[in-house]
Amino acid sequence: QVQLQESGPGLVKPSETLSLTCTVSGGSISSYYWSWIRQPPGKGLEWIGYIYYSGSTNYNPSLKSRVTISVDTSKNQFSLKLSSVTAADTAVYYCARLVMGDGYTQGIYYYMDVWGKGTTVTVSS
C-alpha cells in the first residue's frame, strides 16, 4: 500500500524559499504523476502543481513564477520549492499521487487517490 510522507521546515522567514520533500513508500514513484496541494488555515484546497516521474511539470498559473517541483526517482521522492514567500503562503502542504489522463470523448480524468498527512508551514520572521 503506497504511503506518502511530507518533510521540511515548519517555519520559513518572509522572502525566503520554502522547501518540502515527499517520500513515497510501499510502491514506485515511476509511471505516476505526483502533486502538491496546500490549504491555508480555515480555507479550502489549492492545487500547486504536479510532476510526472519523467520530470515534466505543470503549475498553477497564479504560483508559476515562484514554484519548482522536481523528482528524484533514485530516492523515490519528489520536492517542492516556493520562492519569495509571504504570510499568505502559510498553510498545510499536502503531497498526493495524481491519476491523470485523456478520457477522449469525456475529457481529462484527474484525481488524487493517495494523500500524505500534510505538514504545516508558517511564514513568519
Add this chain to the structure above:
Amino acid sequence: QSVLTQPPSVSAAPGQKVTISCSGSSSNIGNNYVSWYQQLPGTAPKLLIYDNNKRPSGIPDRFSGSKSGTSATLGITGLQTGDEADYYCGTWDSSLGGVFGGGTKLTVL
C-alpha cells in the same frame, strides 16, 4: 473565489439523505471528469468519488456522484455522525490546471 462553486454548508438528520452541488463551466466540469474528496476534521483529504461516479475500494455505496452539463453532485444516503466533514469537488480546467471547489461543511444534526 473558487473556480468551482459549492454551497458553504449543508445539514441533515442522521439516516437522511443530503446532496452537495458543484457548479463550474465548459472549461472544467463541462468537458472533464469530476472527483470528490472528504476531509474529516484535522485530517488530510480522502478520495471519495472519481471519474464522476466511481467509488474507490472501501468507500461505501452510501456515497454517489453524478454529473450533468457543467455541474456535478455528491449524494450521501443513510447519514451518520461520522460523515460530518468538509467535502470538496475537483476537476481539470483547460486554462487553470487543477481546480477545487471552495468546500462544503456537512453537519449531521
